[in-house]
Amino acid sequence: xxxxxxxxxxxxxxxxxxxxxxxxxxxxxxxxxxxxxxxxxxxxxxxxxxxxxxxxxxxxxxxxxxxxxxxxxxxxxxxxxxxxxxxxxxxxxxxxxxxxxxxxxxxxxxxxxxxxxxxxxxxxxxxxxxxxxxxxxxxxxxxxxxxxxxxxxxxxxxxxxxxxxxxxxxxxxxxxxxxxxxxxxxxxxxxxxxxxxxxxxxxxxxxxxxxxxxxxxxxxxxxxxxxxxxxxxxxxxxxxxxxxxxxxxxxxxxxxxxxxxxxxxxxxxxxxxxxxxxxxxxxxxxxxxxxxxxxxxxxxxxxxxxxxxxxxxxxxxxxxxxxxxxxxxxxxxxxxxxxxxxxxxxxxxxxxxxxxxxxxxxxxxxxxxxxxxxxxxxxxxxxxxxxxxxxxxxxxxxxxxxxxxxxxxxxxxxxxxxxxxxxxxxxxxxxxxxxxxxxxxxxxxxxxxxxxxxxxxxxxxxxxxxxxxxxxxxx
Amino acid sequence: xxxxxxxxxxxxxxxxxxxxxxxxxxxxxxxxxxxxxxxxxxxxxxxxxxxxxxxxxxxxxxxxxxxxxxxxxxxxxxxxxxxxxxxxxxxxxxxxxxxxxxxxxxxxxxxxxxxxxxxxxxxxxxxxxxxxxxxxxxxxxxxxxxxxxxxxxxxxxxxxxxxxxxxxxxxxxxxxxxxxxxxxxxxxxxxxxxxxxxxxxxxxxxxxxxxxxxxxxxxxxxxxxxxxxxxxxxxxxxxxxxxxxxxxxxxxxxxxxxxxxxxxxxxxxxxxxxxxxxxxxxxxxxxxxxxxxxxxxxxxxxxxxxxxxxxxxxxxxxxxxxxxxxxxxxxxxxxxxxxxxxxxxxxxxxxxxxxxxxxxxxxxxxxxxxxxxxxxxxxxxxxxxxxxxxxxxxxxxxxxxxxxxxxxxxxxxxxxxxxxxxxxxxxxxxxxxxxxxxxxxxxxxxxxxxxxxxxxxxxxxxxxxxxxxxxxxxxxxxxxxxxxxxx
Numbered sequence: 001x002x003x004x005x006x007x008x009x010x011x012x013x014x015x016x017x018x019x020x021x022x023x024x025x026x027x028x029x030x031x032x033x034x035x036x037x038x039x040x041x042x043x044x045x046x047x048x049x050x051x052x053x054x055x056x057x058x059x060x061x062x063x064x065x066x067x068x069x070x071x072x073x074x075x076x077x078x079x080x081x082x083x084x085x086x087x088x089x090x091x092x093x094x095x096x097x098x099x100x101x102x103x104x105x106x107x108x109x110x111x112x113x114x115x116x117x118x119x120x121x122x123x124x125x126x127x128x129x130x131x132x133x134x135x136x137x138x139x140x141x142x143x144x145x146x147x148x149x150x151x152x153x154x155x156x157x158x159x160x161x162x163x164x165x166x167x168x169x170x171x172x173x174x175x176x177x178x179x180x181x182x183x184x185x186x187x188x189x190x191x192x193x194x195x196x197x198x199x200x201x202x203x204x205x206x207x208x209x210x211x212x213x214x215x216x217x218x219x220x221x222x223x224x225x226x227x228x229x230x231x232x233x234x235x236x237x238x239x240x241x242x243x244x245x246x247x248x249x250x251x252x253x254x255x256x257x258x259x260x261x262x263x264x265x266x267x268x269x270x271x272x273x274x275x276x277x278x279x280x281x282x283x284x285x286x287x288x289x290x291x292x293x294x295x296x297x298x299x300x301x302x303x304x305x306x307x308x309x310x311x312x313x314x315x316x317x318x319x320x321x322x323x324x325x326x327x328x329x330x331x332x333x334x335x336x337x338x339x340x341x342x343x344x345x346x347x348x349x350x351x352x353x354x355x356x357x358x359x360x361x362x363x364x365x366x367x368x369x370x371x372x373x374x375x376x377x378x379x380x381x382x383x384x385x386x387x388x389x390x391x392x393x394x395x396x397x398x399x400x401x402x403x404x405x406x407x408x409x410x411x412x413x414x415x416x417x418x419x420x421x422x423x424x425x426x427x428x429x430x431x432x433x434x435x436x437x438x439x440x441x442x443x444x445x446x447x448x449x450x451x452x453x454x455x456x457x458x459x460x461x462x463x464x465x466x467x468x469x470x471x472x473x474x475x
Numbered sequence: 476x477x478x479x480x481x482x483x484x485x486x487x488x489x490x491x492x493x494x495x496x497x498x499x500x501x502x503x504x505x506x507x508x509x510x511x512x513x514x515x516x517x518x519x520x521x522x523x524x525x526x527x528x529x530x531x532x533x534x535x536x537x538x539x540x541x542x543x544x545x546x547x548x549x550x551x552x553x554x555x556x557x558x559x560x561x562x563x564x565x566x567x568x569x570x571x572x573x574x575x576x577x578x579x580x581x582x583x584x585x586x587x588x589x590x591x592x593x594x595x596x597x598x599x600x601x602x603x604x605x606x607x608x609x610x611x612x613x614x615x616x617x618x619x620x621x622x623x624x625x626x627x628x629x630x631x632x633x634x635x636x637x638x639x640x641x642x643x644x645x646x647x648x649x650x651x652x653x654x655x656x657x658x659x660x661x662x663x664x665x666x667x668x669x670x671x672x673x674x675x676x677x678x679x680x681x682x683x684x685x686x687x688x689x690x691x692x693x694x695x696x697x698x699x700x701x702x703x704x705x706x707x708x709x710x711x712x713x714x715x716x717x718x719x720x721x722x723x724x725x726x727x728x729x730x731x732x733x734x735x736x737x738x739x740x741x742x743x744x745x746x747x748x749x750x751x752x753x754x755x756x757x758x759x760x761x762x763x764x765x766x767x768x769x770x771x772x773x774x775x776x777x778x779x780x781x782x783x784x785x786x787x788x789x790x791x792x793x794x795x796x797x798x799x800x801x802x803x804x805x806x807x808x809x810x811x812x813x814x815x816x817x818x819x820x821x822x823x824x825x826x827x828x829x830x831x832x833x834x835x836x837x838x839x840x841x842x843x844x845x846x847x848x849x850x851x852x853x854x855x856x857x858x859x860x861x862x863x864x865x866x867x868x869x870x871x872x873x874x875x876x877x878x879x880x881x882x883x884x885x886x887x888x889x890x891x892x893x894x895x896x897x898x899x900x901x902x903x904x905x906x907x908x909x910x911x912x913x914x915x916x917x918x919x920x921x922x923x924x925x926x927x928x929x930x931x932x933x934x935x936x937x938x939x940x941x942x943x944x945x946x947x948x949x950x951x952x953x954x955x956x957x958x959x960x961x962x
Contacts, residue, residue: 039574039575039576042801043796043801044574044575044576044802045556045562045564045569045572045574045677045678045796045797045802046554046555046556046562046574046578046673046674046675046676046677046678047576047674047675047709048673048674048709048710048711048712049711050708050709050710050711051711078792080792080795082795082798082816084798084800084812087796087801088795088796089795089796089798090792090795141800141801267840267841269791269792269836269839269840269841269844270839270844271788271789271792271839271844271848274680274681274682274712274789275678275681275711275712276711276712277711277712277714
């Protein structure tokens with residue numbers, strides 16, 4: 001029998017605003033427990049929230065990127081529940097009038113294009129963190145994350161396959177990164193997705209759905225979807241009924257288990273937050289936000305090909321992460337050598353990232369230093385050999401390229417007498433190869449060139465070396 | 476010295492007739508002597524106050540006069556946060572809780588050179604109209620200690636009436652400044668919502684609460700209001716653009732000022748002696764040149780139900796944070812997390828607070844939200860619109876503040892409905908976010924004070940205070956001092 005899987009996604013993205021949603025505490029990750037807190041974000045009696053306008057701008061940018069209607073007046077609501085990580089015992093969120101709604105995003109899965117509709121995007125505050133201390137058996141509260149701004153992006157139930165879900169998440173991540181609104185580090189929890197899933201006979205009524213939480217990687221999302229859809233189909237095929245509930249995914253065991261069912265569902269008693277005025281985004285502010293709308297990945301890809309003549313394959317590598325395209329933009333702007341900058345990143349830099357296990361989100365190469373190298377190469381001051389060596393030293397140790405080159409004697413030598421000297425000794429020391437050359441073996445020339453380079457510690461100008469070597473052999 | 480108003484006392488200090496420290500020490504001594512009868516104070520901070528009075532004195536001696544009330548002692552309702560000084564809201568739940576920060580108004584008082592000498596008794600979490608529900612026991616009315624002082628700012632009013640302090644701060648959510656002013660024969664102002672920062676006032680109902688001044692006359696109240704008013708970046712609902720300045724309201728004629736009298740407020744449910752005194756006050760204002768006209772106050776029957784739904788809903792939310800985990804009371808016998816919540820809250824809150832939390836949680840719960848909370852919001856906007864329309868015709872509205880004078884302690888405590896009806900003349904003002912000043916206007920035959928209020932359009936405090944000044948220049952009810960126990 002055929003079953004259709006129907007899914008909707010709730011994605012929480014932690015915004016990279018510098019300060020919290022309702023106070024001026026830093027949002028920096030890490031930090032000793034309870035060092036990024038103040039009376040407001042620890043919910044002390046009598047304190048009041050004060051809206052961080054940057055968060056509104058981030059939300060609007062996201063809404064614009066996802067083709068949403070932007071509400072020029074929106075409100076916050078309180079969502080109540082008791083939990084020790086929630087110091088006010090309510091979360092300030094948006095239910096009745098969110099900042100963005102009715103958007104959509106185009107995705108492509110298995111070569112098929114599809115539109116996913118976005119129901120709404122709203123702003124809300126994060127909760128703190130509980131730390132269970134095994135030594136004393138106690139639970140400690142850390143409010144550093146309390147009140148950190150989040151966006152919740154809620155889709156319509158438009159997904160039918162795990163592939164569509166993953167493709168949506170990847171595109172959403174790319175978009176948020178390029179907007180600069182979220183660093184999308186899944187391991188730090190800065191982007192997380194909950195999946196609402198039900199199954200039905202094609203064309204039938206929607207089935208009872210479950211909501212899956214604790215999906216900490218895209219892979220976990222795919223596995224959890226597979227597990228949950230099979231679980232529901234098995235229940236239905238054996239004549240059972242699905243319970244509407246929230247389920248927690250255990251990625252180690254590869255199973256999900258029920259957390260709470262609808263009968264035990266909490267009544268959050270939402271009501272409008274009276275301590276905040278409605279957020280009014282007037283035309284001038286909206287224009288200002290629109291003017292700050294950054295170039296997104298697909299726009300960059302097109303521009304790299306059109307303006308820089310970079311290949312389509314290279315362009316897509318360059319835009320595989322915002323940190324990479326930022327690095328490319330910086331190096332190519334400073335060096336004015338876009339093609340060389342593109343091959344630097346898609347070649348040496350990516351190789352180095354691989355060999356040093358550097359994730360794109362942690363990439364922090366020095367664009368100034370690398371652009372100096374690109375210029376030295378294109379001006380013929382160093383050869384490719386020295387270039388690669390120095391790129392490695394800059395990437396791994398952060399050396400200053402010019403002093404490194406001077407110190408290691410890596411400047412390219414094109415001086416005829418120095419090259420002639422090295423060529424003479426290479427010819428004298430390798431009679432066999434010289435004979436091969438005269439016997440017509442082209443390969444021997446390469447070997448001899450290598451020997452000359454070796455004598456010059458790799459600094460010879462290959463053009464000059466080749467010219468003089470040929471000249472001397474032909475004598 | 477105890478018969479000096481705050482402004483007069485400050486002038487005397489500035490003139491070198493006495494020092495701020497002498498004034499502060501004398502008031503502390505007086506409180507220690509008299510407050511056993513009244514229970515208006517829950518806490519004195521004598522040492523801090525003396526230290527502070529010396530600093531302020533030095534400032535004044537150096538020629539830096541920070542305000543019209545510099546050097547003058549003041550006391551605060553115990554729901555206004557004071558750094559390192561216990562702020563309990565008269566609740567077992569917050570006994571021993573010392574905030575790590577000052578309320579914005581407290582910072583402003585300090586900048587103005589006023590000396591905070593203690594915290595004042597109140598109804599628990601400001602919920603009540605008689606100052607009987609707090610954990611520190613009831614406040615006694617200085618005019619008759621067997622009677623209530625009104626509430627919830629009962630301590631703030633009783634202390635001023637008994638000359639234990641020149642001026643005080645209270646909070647008004649549905650009448651909590653004005654009604655005790657009326658019961659104790661003192662003057663007070665409930666400012667426009669958004670004129671005074673609420674930051675640091677422990678919230679009861681966020682959309683209704685305002686901090687305001689209480690004093691012996693309207694001049695003291697006006698001076699204190701100009702100190703505490705003004706924008707605050709910590710409170711985004713505090714929308715006023717700059718602090719009030721009432722120095723130019725000296726005109727003592729009321730030419731053409733149109734004053735509306737809500738006829739139906741006097742029709743039933745009001746004590747005849749209160750009715751007569753308030754109508755006399757209207758006559759006095761008319762005699763001073765005001766144009767007085769009766770009208771029918773619309774929607775009067777909806778005020779109390781809508782107010783109690785909205786106020787309780789917000790209170791149920793604001794009071795959730797008292798969960799026994801972070802500060803305040805935690806049940807000792809709690810074994811599980813759920814027990815910590817359940818038992819701490821059951822034992823930490825008093826009955827009236829629990830009643831409001833239950834009511835508020837009920838009206839917000841799914842299935843009831845539309846029928847109660849949403850309807851109440853609709854009623855609220857109708858009330859707001861009704862006031863707007865009235866202010867097209869009138870400059871201000873004159874009404875009673877309470878249907879009766881102060882009743883006996885314990886008389887209404889088991890009858891919440893009767894207690895709630897005591898807010899019938901005051902609560903609509905909070906629902907519409909309007910300013911109102913409460914002024915004494917007489918005494919009943921038992922000698923208990925009677926008061927009335929003048930309600931104005933948003934941010935029309937200056938106009939209200941101007942009329943209040945004229946009224947007090949023609950009457951002396953505000954200057955009467957309770958006999959017997961005092962002076």
